[in-house]
Amino acid sequence: MEAHVVGNLIVAALLALGLWAGRAIRKNRLWREALAEVWRRRWGSVLVIALFVGIALLDSIAWIGGETKGEDVVAANEARSVIDRAFAGVAEESYSAPLADVTFYEKFALNDPGGHLLGTDILGRDVLYRTLKGARVALLIGGFTSAIAIPLALLLGVTAGYFGGRWDDLVFFVMSTLASIPSLLLLIAIVMALGRGTWQVCFALGVTSWVGLSRVSRGETLKLRELDYVQAARALGVSEARILWRHIVPNLFHLVIITFVLLFSGLVISETILSYLGIGVDGSWGQMIDQARNELAREPIVWWNIAAAGTAIFALLLAVNLVGDALRDVLDPRTARERE
Amino acid sequence: MAAYVIRRLAYGFGVVLGVLGLLFVLFFTVASPDDIARRALGEKARQSAIDQWKANHGYDRPLLPSFAEGGLRNNLLYDHYRRMLTFDFGHSDVDGVPIGERLARGAPASLALMIPLFLIEIALAIAVGLFVAVFRGTYIDRMGVFLCVLLMSLPILLQIIGAQYLIAKLLSWFPLSGFSRDPDVIARFLALPVLVGVISGVGGEVRFLRTVFVEETSRDYVRTARAKGASEMRVMLRHVLRNSLIPVLTRVLLTIPFLFTGSLLLEAFFGIPGLGGITVDAINANDFATLRVMVFIGALAFVVTQIITDVSYALVDPRVRLE
Amino acid sequence: MTQPALRIENLRITFPNAGQRLPVVDGVSFEIARGEVLALVGESGCGKSMTAFAAMRLVPKPGAIEGVIELNGRDITKLPVPEMRKVRGTQLGMIFQEPMTSLSPVLRAGEQVVEAIRLHEKVSHGEARKRVIELFERVRIPDAEQRFDAYPHQLSGGLKQRVMIAMALATKPQVLIADEPTTALDVTIQAQVLELMRELQRESDAAILLITHDLGVVNELADRVAVMYAGRIVELGKREDVLARPRHPYTVGLLKSMPGLAQPGERLHEIAGVVPPPTEWTAACRFASRCPRVIEKCSASAPAQTALGDGHWAACFAVEQEGAR
Numbered sequence: 001m002e003a004h005v006v007g008n009l010i011v012a013a014l015l016a017l018g019l020w021a022g023r024a025i026r027k028n029r030l031w032r033e034a035l036a037e038v039w040r041r042r043w044g045s046v047l048v049i050a051l052f053v054g055i056a057l058l059d060s061i062a063w064i065g066g067e068t069k070g071e072d073v074v075a076a077n078e079a080r081s082v083i084d085r086a087f088a089g090v091a092e093e094s095y096s097a098p099l100a101d102v103t104f105y106e107k108f109a110l111n112d113p114g115g116h117l118l119g120t121d122i123l124g125r126d127v128l129y130r131t132l133k134g135a136r137v138a139l140l141i142g143g144f145t146s147a148i149a150i151p152l153a154l155l156l157g158v159t160a161g162y163f164g165g166r167w168d169d170l171v172f173f174v175m176s177t178l179a180s181i182p183s184l185l186l187l188i189a190i191v192m193a194l195g196r197g198t199w200q201v202c203f204a205l206g207v208t209s210w211v212g213l214s215r216v217s218r219g220e221t222l223k224l225r226e227l228d229y230v231q232a233a234r235a236l237g238v239s240e241a242r243i244l245w246r247h248i249v250p251n252l253f254h255l256v257i258i259t260f261v262l263l264f265s266g267l268v269i270s271e272t273i274l275s276y277l278g279i280g281v282d283g284s285w286g287q288m289i290d291q292a293r294n295e296l297a298r299e300p301i302v303w304w305n306i307a308a309a310g311t312a313i314f315a316l317l318l319a320v321n322l323v324g325d326a327l328r329d330v331l332d333p334r335t336a337r338e339r340e
Numbered sequence: 341m342a343a344y345v346i347r348r349l350a351y352g353f354g355v356v357l358g359v360l361g362l363l364f365v366l367f368f369t370v371a372s373p374d375d376i377a378r379r380a381l382g383e384k385a386r387q388s389a390i391d392q393w394k395a396n397h398g399y400d401r402p403l404l405p406s407f408a409e410g411g412l413r414n415n416l417l418y419d420h421y422r423r424m425l426t427f428d429f430g431h432s433d434v435d436g437v438p439i440g441e442r443l444a445r446g447a448p449a450s451l452a453l454m455i456p457l458f459l460i461e462i463a464l465a466i467a468v469g470l471f472v473a474v475f476r477g478t479y480i481d482r483m484g485v486f487l488c489v490l491l492m493s494l495p496i497l498l499q500i501i502g503a504q505y506l507i508a509k510l511l512s513w514f515p516l517s518g519f520s521r522d523p524d525v526i527a528r529f530l531a532l533p534v535l536v537g538v539i540s541g542v543g544g545e546v547r548f549l550r551t552v553f554v555e556e557t558s559r560d561y562v563r564t565a566r567a568k569g570a571s572e573m574r575v576m577l578r579h580v581l582r583n584s585l586i587p588v589l590t591r592v593l594l595t596i597p598f599l600f601t602g603s604l605l606l607e608a609f610f611g612i613p614g615l616g617g618i619t620v621d622a623i624n625a626n627d628f629a630t631l632r633v634m635v636f637i638g639a640l641a642f643v644v645t646q647i648i649t650d651v652s653y654a655l656v657d658p659r660v661r662l663e
Numbered sequence: 664m665t666q667p668a669l670r671i672e673n674l675r676i677t678f679p680n681a682g683q684r685l686p687v688v689d690g691v692s693f694e695i696a697r698g699e700v701l702a703l704v705g706e707s708g709c710g711k712s713m714t715a716f717a718a719m720r721l722v723p724k725p726g727a728i729e730g731v732i733e734l735n736g737r738d739i740t741k742l743p744v745p746e747m748r749k750v751r752g753t754q755l756g757m758i759f760q761e762p763m764t765s766l767s768p769v770l771r772a773g774e775q776v777v778e779a780i781r782l783h784e785k786v787s788h789g790e791a792r793k794r795v796i797e798l799f800e801r802v803r804i805p806d807a808e809q810r811f812d813a814y815p816h817q818l819s820g821g822l823k824q825r826v827m828i829a830m831a832l833a834t835k836p837q838v839l840i841a842d843e844p845t846t847a848l849d850v851t852i853q854a855q856v857l858e859l860m861r862e863l864q865r866e867s868d869a870a871i872l873l874i875t876h877d878l879g880v881v882n883e884l885a886d887r888v889a890v891m892y893a894g895r896i897v898e899l900g901k902r903e904d905v906l907a908r909p910r911h912p913y914t915v916g917l918l919k920s921m922p923g924l925a926q927p928g929e930r931l932h933e934i935a936g937v938v939p940p941p942t943e944w945t946a947a948c949r950f951a952s953r954c955p956r957v958i959e960k961c962s963a964s965a966p967a968q969t970a971l972g973d974g975h976w977a978a979c980f981a982v983e984q985e986g987a988r
Contacts, residue, residue, distance in 0.1 A: 044347050044562045091416070172354070173354070173358060174358075176355045176360060177355050177358035177359055177361075178362075178644070179642075180356075180359055180639045180642045180643050181362070181635060181638060181639045181642065182358060182638045182642060183660075184604065185619070185635045185638045185639075186635065187636065188365050188623055188631070188635075189363070189367070189631065189635050190621075192371070192623065192626070192628070192631060192633070193366040193367060193368060193370040193371040194371075195371075241645060258660045264615065265492070268495070269496065269497075271499060272495045272498075272602075273495075273496070273605060276497055276605070276608075277620065277621070277623050277624070278623070278624065286497070288496075289497060289498065290496075290497075293501060296501070296505055296509075306498075306501070310498050313495055313498070314493055314494055314498070317492075317493035317494075317495075318489065318490065318493035320488045320493075321492060321493050322489060325485075325489065334381070351943075364795065380914060396987060460949075465952075477724065477725075493906070509732055510813075532680060559764060560759060560761055560764040560765045561764060561765055561766055561767040561768070563721065563759065563765070563769075564757075564766065564827075564830075565767070565778075566751070566759045567719055567721060567752075567755075567756075567759075568751065568778060568779045568782055568830070569748040569749060569751040569752025569753070569779075569782050570752075570754050570778070571745075572783055578770075579767050579770075582767070582769045582770070583767060583768065583769050585769070628854045634695045656769075657769060658768070658769060
């Protein structure tokens with residue numbers, strides 16, 4: 001199956017997931033009130049996140065064909081997303097300032113004067129276009145990796161805490177070993193070993209980020225295991241799997257959400273560092289920043305590249321962090337008491 | 341207590357062995373010596389050139405132990421463990437320079453950067469954390485927390501670039517980059533990287549410490565202290581801080597490994613010839629031998645720090661001491 | 664008549680809730696004379712602990728205090744904070760409910776009592792230490808000198824509570840507030856601590872505000888009793904009067920539901936319904952929905968105090984109608 005078809009299916013799956021989650025939340029009063037409170041406090045940030053998610057989704061819906069604006073035939077046979085099509089056919093030769101009519105240094109006339117809202121980069125690509133495409137990459141790095149790392153972390157942590165014994169010893173040892181290597185170094189090591197590429201980077205990011213949640217969920221499970229109603233369930237002969245699923249895991253939800261939010265920004269920032277080192281993901285904002293580093297030294301300076309990417313990262317991460325904090329305040333039973 | 345320390349050391353050693361195992365998997369099996377040779381020589385190199393390269397760099401032995409004649413010792417796995425554990429780091433895959441020597445030259449520069457950074461960051465974080473905790477719930481608290489979140493949302497890369505551009509280029513307060521071992525001049529070169537390092541790290545620290553302090557402040561014994569008529573300052577310092585020492589200590593010691601990674605960027609951007617710079621060069625040059633050693637050193641530092649943390653728990657909290 | 668050691672008049676404590684200020688203590692008034700023990704009795708949620716905190720001005724933010732609190736004739740609600748701190752350590756002492764968590768785990772027990780002294784008196788550490796060891800002996804902590812250096816987790820619950828008592832008494836306060844001092848202790852230890860408190864009280868002539876939900880404790884220690892329900896005092900009087908001849912329907916029900924007073928085989932009495940939370944409090948009688956003697960007036964306005972002789976009164980329309988007997 002081709003890449004773009006997979007992408008389309010994933011978008012469909014995500015939308016379906018979103019609808020299902022929406023309905024599930026509406027039925028559960030606790031969640032409904034919690035989310036309403038988060039919206040009340042941080043609706044701006046929520047909108048920002050929604051914006052980025054929307055852009056990323058638009059960039060993930062791709063198909064082959066349709067009209068092209070004077071490019072080569074190759075482009076017509078490649079899968080292009082909604083965003084790709086919106087910006088088709090506006091490439092320039094080289095740098096140009098935002099909304100300029102001429103190229104920045106040579107002052108040649110542009111193919112699309114005044115049409116580049118954020119200017120163009122060294123290869124003449126529209127900066128706004130590249131910034132929007134970066135949204136998908138960022139969400140891939142942050143969201144997709146978390147979506148893999150978190151269930152893995154939960155699985156290992158909860159089973160280790162619940163069943164104890166040899167399995168716990170093994171998991172704990174693996175956790176200690178991985179945790180002993182400074183995560184950036186481990187990240188670099190894995191990517192160097194696996195080679196460059198989006199999936200390799202995501203895998204490496206996943207491997208280096210599951211340990212934290214795993215340790216915490218193991219600790220929580222150890223505590224939860226001793227609770228009266230869990231003991232009662234075991235005494236009644238309820239199967240272990242059912243106990244785990246119905247009693248232990250739901251108590252970890254608030255932890256999971258908070259971890260997801262914190263992890264997200266950590267992952268995006270890590271990727272920027274990897275991009276700086278030349279082993280990041282293609283098309284990411286980190287790559288834009290890395291490429292833009294040299295531009296600041298020029299006279300006159302080229303600022304719009306790094307400004308666009310920097311603003312985008314900052315806006316997304318700030319929004320995610322603020323919403324995450326609000327979520328944590330609302331869900332954590334202890335701070336909830338303070339509010340009353 | 342002695343038994344506890346010994347147990348901790350033993351487990352730490354076990355973890356170090358685990359780390360070495362992981363490194364072996366990554367750097368000898370996932371990326372095999374053939375791959376490494378190809379990356380150094382180019383994809384199209386002939387097999388004979390690859391074999392020669394491998395022989396030159398000591399990669400020409402069997403990978404794993406075998407029961408053949410002398411096979412238990414004459415393999416890369418055994419070599420890897422033996423040499424790492426005896427700190428016999430060998431030579432760089434790229435330029436043949438003895439890695440150990442390079443480390444010795446780079447270490448002082450890294451320490452000159454890391455130690456002031458570490459000390460300033462902790463002192464600042466604890467002071468600000470306590471301050472904000474005293475004013476919890478008020479405007480000061482909310483502003484403080486928001487500021488921290490702001491700092492945490494700005495990738496360190498941008499902070500470095502921004503600082504270099506604004507302070508070094510525009511304002512010319514400090515040099516853009518560079519280093520000197522001359523004690524009179526060294527402060528000027530370190531000022532900006534230390535500043536950036538502290539600012540980028542302090543946001544997360546203050547958030548965490550504030551949470552810890554606020555939680556301790558809501559405990560019953562704080563109420564008792566207030567009932568005795570103690571001032572808020574005394575309550576914070578003598579009761580809250582003392583009781584928060586375990587999480588504070590944990591967090592503080594946890595930042596030490598991050599000094600390694602943060603120093604990676606700081607050294608690279610500010611031209612400081614330390615361990616971080618060596619690592620970045622190794623990455624750019626695909627120098628696996630050096631990279632292996634750097635990761636090992638980082639992990640070793642982490643394990644040692646962890647052991648020190650655990651042991652100091654016992655010193656700090658009388659409840660742990662008597663286990 | 665000599666001045667009461669502690670006088671509380673029209674005390675209201677409010678907390679913000681969904682934009683409004685909700686009272687948790689609503690118009691409480693009482694006096695305690697020197698050498699007297701007043702027990703404030705009620706179930707959880709009636710506001711008795713808050714009243715105690717208010718007397719120390721330790722009500723947690725964002726709570727607000729209204730009303731008069733006089734300590735030896737001096738209104739302490741308006742005192743600036745540094746002044747109040749001095750008052751707290753020297754004229755007011757408090758014993759808290761949970762000895763387990765009320766002592767700092769990382770400081771030695773004796774040191775924490777020394778702190779109570781040295782915060783307000785200029786004495787040397789050695790001098791303070793001697794006094795503390797004497798105090799420990801007075802509160803009957805065995806091996807006082809060794810226990811001085813012990814950490815709280817090395818002490819049993821009963822011992823910890825004695826340390827708390829020593830701490831509260833260290834500066835010879837005129838008013839002592841004890842918030843459920845024995846609730847967290849084992850029954851046998853409870854008896855010992857109560858006996859200790861009785862002795863100390865006789866010796867020191869302090870006024871004691873005793874917060875409790877346990878009528879057995881009331882019987883052991885109290886001279887007078889105030890019964891609280893839903894933020895108000897519903898009955899107040901001498902111990903004998905209130906316990907033997909209760910008039911307010913709530914007090915009657917409370918006493919009847921004590922397991923100790925029931926006959927074997929008899930069904931335990933219970934008061935139907937549940938205690939209303941502050942959000943459901945009305946301006947009228949708050950016990951009306953559960954009261955066996957409810958009349959129409961009860962849902963219209965709040966009952967005034969009906970004097971029953973000798974300082975004994977009850978706030979109830981039904982009692983008012985009967986007249987003092």
